[in-house]
Amino acid sequence: MWTPATDSLFVAGPDTAAQLAVVAPGTLYGVRLPPGAFPSVFGVPAHAVRDQRVPLAELVPSARLSSFSDMVAFCASRVVVDPVLSGTASLLRTSDVRSAAWEIGLSSRQLRRRCLDAFGYPPKVLQRVLRFDAALHLAWNGVPFASVAVEAGYADQAHLAREVRALAGVPLGQLIRP
Template identity: 85%
Template sequence: MYAERPAPAGLACLWTRTVPAPAVQRVVPDGCTDLMWTPATGALWVAGPDTRAQLASVAPGTLYGVRLPPGAFPSVFGVPAHAVRDLRVPLSDLVPAARLTSFSEMVAFCTARVVADPALTATAALLRTRDVESAAWEIGLSSRQLRRRCLDAFGYPPKVLQRVLRFDSALRLAWTGVPFAAVAAEAGYADQAHLAREVRALAGVSLGQLIRP
């Protein structure tokens, strides 16, 4: 069972995942990053920004997570997001001084360190609706500067960030029951076939399989 609840300002959400037996779960790209804690072992892991689906082996019990919104990773962990792209690394590798032993301490750790950057929020918003060159022009950056900003903050080059954000929007629409043709149009795909190709490329399965209960 997976459950989310609201988080303090600057964080995306707090979540738990409980399984009664060993399982393999598909984690798909959403532009976010996570700090995760397994009470049974005390292990603290950081999940970097994904460019493709990850198949995670989950042990019986409850996994606790703090999800950071796109662009927040460097302020919390002190390294560029691209350094942990598609990786799961121990928190101690990034913040050796961190000593966290409870979920509340995880939340406090992230809340105290996260910095909301309006420029990054604006960058992500523009890239949802503009091509890279137009977005860079509106922000007042060269394409090279925009690429560097995106790699450091989000972990992706601008075009990959566009794909991930568009995919996440499509998935959220599909979960609400919107027909796939309408999902494609509302999320900004050329057509339903384009949506299907992108979902398969990023998630490894079809959209129907992905949202199946």
């Protein structure tokens, strides 16, 4: 992420809870990496920066970046999308952890280690984040919240509300407000 007001480049690690931030007036730019690509870009496992905001210079001291366009070019030149990891995320959207591990040809423990390195989360937490992401897409497209809950895989609308507040820090209605 880059904010022109402070001219600082930093990396936001994968979050396991809401990270509400106060940002100075102005613009904030960010690069969103494909699932599992964090280690290829920054050279560290994703779990090493989970729930943290780290100056880019601390993660990649050799990177001499001075603008957001430099950061975009830097990320684009280093990003590697592993099809197995992309498949893992897709499988975990619809399968339980044990079935997904079996389908990929890994033990549950191997899947856990790979998920921690690539995504920053163990498989169950990754499932939670993926379900949250699916719910957001549905809600942004105007699907009623009760239907969002069912289609995204929540037990009911109250479950959806608790998970959204836990992961985003605000209610779903406030999160999708333009």
